[in-house]
Amino acid sequence: KFAGYGFNKSHSAAYAMITYQTAYLKTYYPAEFMSALLSSERDNTDKVVAYIDEIKRMKIEFLPPDINKSDSDFTPIYEGDTIGVMFGLGAVKGVGNSAIDSILNTRKTSGEFESLSDFISRIDSSKVNKKAYESFTKSGAFDSFGFSRQALSTQQDKIVEAAGNVGKIKKDAVNSLFGGDDSMTSVDLEIENMDEFSLKEILAHEKETLGLYVSGHPLDDFKEDIEGLSYTLSSEIDALGDGSEALFVGKVEEIKEKFSKKGNKFYLASLMDFHGNIELMMFQRDMDKLEELDREKPIVVKCTISKNDQFTRFNIRKIMDLKGGKKEKIKRKTEAPKPIKEVSLILQIDNSQDVLDRIVDLAQSNSGKSPLTVIIRSSLSEVVIKSKYRVSESFLEEAIKFENVMLGDEG
Numbered sequence: 001k002f003a004g005y006g007f008n009k010s011h012s013a014a015y016a017m018i019t020y021q022t023a024y025l026k027t028y029y030p031a032e033f034m035s036a037l038l039s040s041e042r043d044n045t046d047k048v049v050a051y052i053d054e055i056k057r058m059k060i061e062f063l064p065p066d067i068n069k070s071d072s073d074f075t076p077i078y079e080g081d082t083i084g085v086m087f088g089l090g091a092v093k094g095v096g097n098s099a100i101d102s103i104l105n106t107r108k109t110s111g112e113f114e115s116l117s118d119f120i121s122r123i124d125s126s127k128v129n130k131k132a133y134e135s136f137t138k139s140g141a142f143d144s145f146g147f148s149r150q151a152l153s154t155q156q157d158k159i160v161e162a163a164g165n166v167g168k169i170k171k172d173a174v175n176s177l178f179g180g181d182d183s184m185t186s187v188d189l190e191i192e193n194m195d196e197f198s199l200k201e202i203l204a205h206e207k208e209t210l211g212l213y214v215s216g217h218p219l220d221d222f223k224e225d226i227e228g229l230s231y232t233l234s235s236e237i238d239a240l241g242d243g244s245e246a247l248f249v250g251k252v253e254e255i256k257e258k259f260s261k262k263g264n265k266f267y268l269a270s271l272m273d274f275h276g277n278i279e280l281m282m283f284q285r286d287m288d289k290l291e292e293l294d295r296e297k298p299i300v301v302k303c304t305i306s307k308n309d310q311f312t313r314f315n316i317r318k319i320m321d322l323k324g325g326k327k328e329k330i331k332r333k334t335e336a337p338k339p340i341k342e343v344s345l346i347l348q349i350d351n352s353q354d355v356l357d358r359i360v361d362l363a364q365s366n367s368g369k370s371p372l373t374v375i376i377r378s379s380l381s382e383v384v385i386k387s388k389y390r391v392s393e394s395f396l397e398e399a400i401k402f403e404n405v406m407l408g409d410e411g
Helices: 009-028 030-040 045-057 097-110 116-122 130-139 149-154 156-173 199-210 220-226 234-239 284-292 352-365 393-399
Strands: 061-063 075-079 082-086 245-259 265-272 277-282 299-307 312-320 343-348 367-377 382-391 405-407
Touching (some): 030 045, 130 156, 149 156, 234 277, 352 367, 352 382
Antiparallel strands (some): 265 277, 343 405, 367 382
């Protein structure tokens, strides 16, 4: 019935037009299209990770934020034959909008920053605080200044102190005879360069400040072996039907010990895959198996998916290494769920209030999936009440026992 009015021909034509336009843009302006898509979902890390995977599949380079080139949003970059998408400064965690606006305005009015000293000398130190410097360093936004991220992180206090001093000098220079002389408010900061962080540390810092990995992925070294499995990504869970089986592949990032209301111990493990994280509930037998495996390498978890209107549960059946995972076969159910039938009750107007009260009590104690409609009927007209309740079959069995109650056409 819904298709008759909710998705009629005019509605379908509008969707077809949007589909055509977006397909055209993605084909002929891929960097611009993907940049806009990322910007629209920049607060949704799971979607951003999936879109970045698509960018890489399209052979478009994905670049970390750059203090001289990044805008607030994700932006397309063209350098020679290279087409890329650059991370937006607005999506760097720990940096406020006032700091970003100040940096972009400074860059717009007086050009790119030639060095770290130039950056410190020109920006408003009251808006770019210590946390912002830390986030820019760890995310790679300061890489163009020629120092390793480890050098800038190690000498962070020195940088912040210099920025604070410049701020004080600028304030004092406002009423000075030489206040308009830029040389009075500039600093020449000496930073000792050093070796770079390990790739593992770089990736950890990017995850902390960007919410994802840009310079690589902890699973990249195992990608060839992982591709040989019939695995399910965290971004594909919504497409799986109730009762499906799934193989999740990833590294266990964190394990939290919990206790149920009855005092039984269980664990919540965060499994990181190429597209995001999956939270799995484990019991002691699962933990014992996990302890047997090399946690520096990816593990494979075979689960059965249980779904209802509110929750998706992963029931762990097996935990194994990549070699063991290659032997596993899974069954997937992606069929659409069966339509939920509406429960419709008809009440005669005589004594309907008393019966209504009893029906409400019954609906509250027999909740389920079927929406409940109550029709109060008289000899002249009827009143249709679309209730907020969803009821089970047991509700129906009890309700039809009431006097003056009968099933409607839907029920």
